[in-house]
Amino acid sequence: MSVRSQVLSADALDQLKADHSRIFVLSSREKIQRILFFGFAFIVFLYCFWRTGFFDFAAILNGLTKLTDVLRFMLPPAHNGFLGEFLYAMLETLAMAFLGTLLASIAALPLGFMGAKNVIPNTFFHFGLRRIFDFIRGVDSLIWALIFVSVVGLGPFAGILAIAVGDTGTLAKLFAEAIENVEKKQIEGIKASGANNVQTMRFGIFPQIFPVLLSNSLYYFESNTRSATILGIVGAGGIGLQLSDRIKINNWDEASFIICLILITVFLIDTLSKEIRIRIIKKAH
Amino acid sequence: MYGFPMNSRIIADDPVAAFQAAHAKLQKQRRFNNILFSCLFLIITAVSLYVGEVRIDVILSDLPGLFRYVYDTIPVMAPQTALEDFREWYWAFPKWLSLLFDTIIIALLGTTIGTIGAFFICFPASRNLVKNSWVYFFNRRGMEIARSVPELVYAMIFVFAFGLGPLPGVLAIAVHTCGALGKLFSEVNENVSEQQIEGVQASGANWPQTIRYAVVPQVMPNFLSYALLRFEINVRAASVIGFVGAGGIGQELMFVIRQFVYTDISAIVLMIIATVAVIDISCEKLRHQIIGDEELL
Structure with missing residues (x-):
């Protein structure tokens, strides 16, 4: 095929525009629609900005000056001799995430079986249980933390419970979906060899879903490490407590040190858990 | 074998x-x-x-308290006076509704500002669109830091700078969203078809023109869908960002939990769950419309 090279004349360009007017010229109806849409969006955003105080320019300017001051105080990050305390708080955070995820996984396992359509085929039961999972998932772990702090008192135990309860709903839903996606053939095979219901679950369903469960739990451990870092802000122990204390008394260099510590830990946990998850999935296939 | x-x-x-x-x-x-x-x-x-300071004796002594707590949050409802009881349960409904409205606005503005920021950062952070590896590197790292620090930490810092109110909440969510969406956006960019880029470049387009006419039309539906997904996440985040004084329903919720106003706790939590559910469902519908059922992210 030969390559043609040509330059369009001005007339030819006009002719093209006239021929394909749908592309180059908007119809008046489209124009009005567009103006109305953008005008409406503009007014809505103007109202939102006004309501949240973006038009208080003096306050914003003042805030920006304060923010630059804060950034200046944050550099360089320093632990001022509290390194051991920070590291222990970080360990506490990791322990909270680990135990929270562990408890949630243990609780979610039977709930997942109960919520799976192919295990309990009753529609009402299935629907009701799934709505309960949704309800638990709808409440943020920080709200659970605040509630548990007022029940069991300050400390990491409240954080563990908050993570456990909040994630039970999510993991139960994921487990139920994994169980619904198992292959029928293996179950039929086990049943054909004379297994009862429990044995079918153990040898027909469980080996199929175990890698999925493990990798989901690991993934949630990863994400819980992130959420556990802030649970301390409402009094549930760990590094968040240290961080909010430092910010409250304006120790900005220590605060930025803690933030760096959080970033490094989250990065390490992410990498480690991703590595393990890839291995689990590979082994399963 | x-x-x-x-x-x-x-x-x-x-x-x-x-x-x-x-x-x-x-x-x-x-x-x-x-x-x-x-x-x-x-x-x-x-x-x-x-x-984690888990002790079995503490658990056993706390367990009844936990059940009593849940029991106390259930309001007294008698069939014959159901309406009055309900009215008493939601005694501050207009105030809570207005705070919830604030929460949605915080999420909306935070998502919008963050999405606009991410839109401008994501192109220099895509490996197939920039030749200079330093530009790529710094944009990528910047986005990583923006999304790795939790919203609540930004909120605490911004509350110190700008004072109590919804403004620091909006800014905190915007910064976090910018980092989170920037990463997703640049991953979308890295999957665009090279042919269209080459075609536009062959007709003599410079870098901004290439982005505008070759990349943006390909990625826009995915960007919008991700932004809507982020909005859903941000509504949840905005409902708790008030815990550190950054506006919305969170501040009120923290107050009633700390003061043990049991029935108010359940009333507000139920309102939050209902709002989140309504927004989730409507956003999902919108996303289906934007990119079609088969490619839903």
Whole structure:
């Protein structure tokens, strides 16, 4: 095929525009629609900005000056001799995430079986249980933390419970979906060899879903490490407590040190858990 | 058969013995691995239990309190006075509704500002669109830092700078969203078709023109869908960002939890869940419309 090279004349360009007017010229109806849409969006955003105080320019300017001051105080990050305390708080955070995820996984396992359509085929039961999972998932772990702090008192135990309860709903839903996606053939095979219901679950369903469960739990451990870092802000122990204390008394260099510590830990946990998850999935296939 | 070592000489000699030997070896290795992982798991659990200050006597003494707490949040409702009881339960409904409206606005503005920021950062952070590796590197790292720090931490810092109110909440969500969406956006950019870029470049377009006419039309539906997904996440985040004084329903919720106003807790939590559910469902519908059912992210 030969390559043609040509330059369009001005007339030819006009002719093209006239021929394909749908592309180059908007119809008046489209124009009005567009103006109305953008005008409406503009007014809505103007109202939102006004309501949240973006038009208080003096306050914003003042805030920006304060923010630059804060950034200046944050550099360089320093632990001022509290390194051991920070590291222990970080360990506490990791322990909270680990135990929270562990408890949630243990609780979610039977709930997942109960919520799976192919295990309990009753529609009402299935629907009701799934709505309960949704309800638990709808409440943020920080709200659970605040509630548990007022029940069991300050400390990491409240954080563990908050993570456990909040994630039970999510993991139960994921487990139920994994169980619904198992292959029928293996179950039929086990049943054909004379297994009862429990044995079918153990040898027909469980080996199929175990890698999925493990990798989901690991993934949630990863994400819980992130959420556990802030649970301390409402009094549930760990590094968040240290961080909010430092910010409250304006120790900005220590605060930025803690933030760096959080970033490094989250990065390490992410990498480690991703590595393990890839291995689990590979082994399963 | 490919799971076992194929050694034709042994198989020729005695296939059953070879199979049993290989099987025993695999089983031994597996048992060793299982014991190793169980030990590791037990050690981690033991350390966590110690560090997490979990004590069985404390759990047992707290358990009744937990059930009483849940019981206390259930309002008194009699069938004959249901309406009045309900009215008493939601005694501050207009105030809570207005705070919830604030929460949605915080999420909306935070998502919008963050999405606009991410839109401008994501193109220089896509490997296929920038030749200069330093530009790429710094944009990528910047986005990583923006999304790795939790919203609540930004909120605490911004509350100190700008004072109590919704403004620091909006800014905190915007910064976090910018980092989170920037990463997703640049991943979308890295998957665009090269042919259209080459075509537009061949007609003499410079870098901004290439982005505008070759990349943006390809990625826009995915961007919008991701932004809507982020909005759903941000509504949840905005409902708790008030815990540190950054506006919305969170501040009120924290107050009633701290003051043990039990029925108010359940009233507000139910309102939050309902709002989140309504927004989730409507956003999902919108996303289906934007990119079609089969490609839903």
